[in-house]
Amino acid sequence: MTMFWDAMTIVFVSTGVFFFLAGTVGLLRFPDTLTRLHALTKADTLGFGLIAIGLLPQSADVRVGLKLLVIWLILQFAGACSGQLIAQFEHRSRHSS
Amino acid sequence: MSMLPDLLLVMLVLGAALWTVAARDRRSSVIGFIALGLLLALVWMRLYAVDVALTEAAVGGGATGLLLLRACARLDSIDAGKPSAGRTLQLLIGFCCAAMGVGIAAAALGGPDLPPTLAPAVAANIDAVGLGNPVTVVLLAYRAIDTLLEKIVLIAALVGVWSLAPDDVWGGPPASLKLAKASEPLTFLAQILPPVGFVIGVYLIWNGADEPGGTFQGGTVLAAMWLLVMLAGLAEPPETRRALLQYLVVFGPAVFLISGFSGFWLAEGFLSYPTGFAKTMIVALEVALALSIAVIVAMMLAGPSARTPR
Numbered sequence: 001m002t003m004f005w006d007a008m009t010i011v012f013v014s015t016g017v018f019f020f021l022a023g024t025v026g027l028l029r030f031p032d033t034l035t036r037l038h039a040l041t042k043a044d045t046l047g048f049g050l051i052a053i054g055l056l057p058q059s060a061d062v063r064v065g066l067k068l069l070v071i072w073l074i075l076q077f078a079g080a081c082s083g084q085l086i087a088q089f090e091h092r093s094r095h096s097s
Numbered sequence: 098m099s100m101l102p103d104l105l106l107v108m109l110v111l112g113a114a115l116w117t118v119a120a121r122d123r124r125s126s127v128i129g130f131i132a133l134g135l136l137l138a139l140v141w142m143r144l145y146a147v148d149v150a151l152t153e154a155a156v157g158g159g160a161t162g163l164l165l166l167r168a169c170a171r172l173d174s175i176d177a178g179k180p181s182a183g184r185t186l187q188l189l190i191g192f193c194c195a196a197m198g199v200g201i202a203a204a205a206l207g208g209p210d211l212p213p214t215l216a217p218a219v220a221a222n223i224d225a226v227g228l229g230n231p232v233t234v235v236l237l238a239y240r241a242i243d244t245l246l247e248k249i250v251l252i253a254a255l256v257g258v259w260s261l262a263p264d265d266v267w268g269g270p271p272a273s274l275k276l277a278k279a280s281e282p283l284t285f286l287a288q289i290l291p292p293v294g295f296v297i298g299v300y301l302i303w304n305g306a307d308e309p310g311g312t313f314q315g316g317t318v319l320a321a322m323w324l325l326v327m328l329a330g331l332a333e334p335p336e337t338r339r340a341l342l343q344y345l346v347v348f349g350p351a352v353f354l355i356s357g358f359s360g361f362w363l364a365e366g367f368l369s370y371p372t373g374f375a376k377t378m379i380v381a382l383e384v385a386l387a388l389s390i391a392v393i394v395a396m397m398l399a400g401p402s403a404r405t406p407r
Contacts, residue, residue: 074293077286077289077290078286078290081282081283081285081286084281084282085280085282085283085286088280088281088282092278
């Protein structure tokens, strides 16, 4: 059974790392703020979500697992809001100039 | 193989530091400094110094970064169009900074291979205090005088910020932090996040007794929540002449001083705790200190008075 959970961790964390990598490449390569933001938020939301799911089977007890879930939720929230904020700022500065 | 992540981290830290120094304009330099603070927090994590990592992330990256960004905004409006410092002065400043860096590096690298440490003595006596976190034991029991003076420095810093206010607005509220145009995502964030952040701040303070965490980390999180509410315009910064605000600023250090002096009668001397009550007193002190730190950090970031008092 441990082997199953370990395999699950490896698969989910690797997939999460892949999304982070793809997001970073996008952040470096995409031409303007909005497309870069698109790449970044995908990496944050999906990548970190997958890594958190992958780490769940490794948590020592239920409390640690719950903390991981809470961190995930807060990060989702912060990521989504800051993405919107940056996009709004960009949108406004484009239309005012 | 296990060295590779650390090497990458060190290179990132050096890169961020170089960027901070080399960036042409002030704002980029400050953003580099914030990134450097977050990377340093990761370095402290790798060194198993979780308390320092939390402080670095909250104070070094977060609060100091915001303070510098606000200083940038203030300076931009003051010295627009003025020439920057002369070449000689720039060279002199650079030389002094480099000399300082070399001096610190020499002191750090030139010492004995195994620096003298009091860690075993702390570990042997930790049960006498009754707390589980050795960092808190050192901060509030063995080196309480340092911690006390550190809090008094914070008050001095706030007095420094407040004294930037011109005479005619003295005692009034700091400039509104509200954005010129309301931003819906920011308002949403400021409505949802503070209850969560408040619980996390209290958790960090309470946890500081036995696990990594403590007054500075928790207090800064509380301050951040208050600042978020002020940034979204859901609350205005209070007038700096308000008595309640000023009492809150001195509350923690005052309680610390009183408890320190009570050590003369109740225990062995200044800043020592009566046997058996050490943990109770330290937790009470931490709560009082965290409250003051939260108010001081938030007011320092809100800035000096800028509007006439009502």
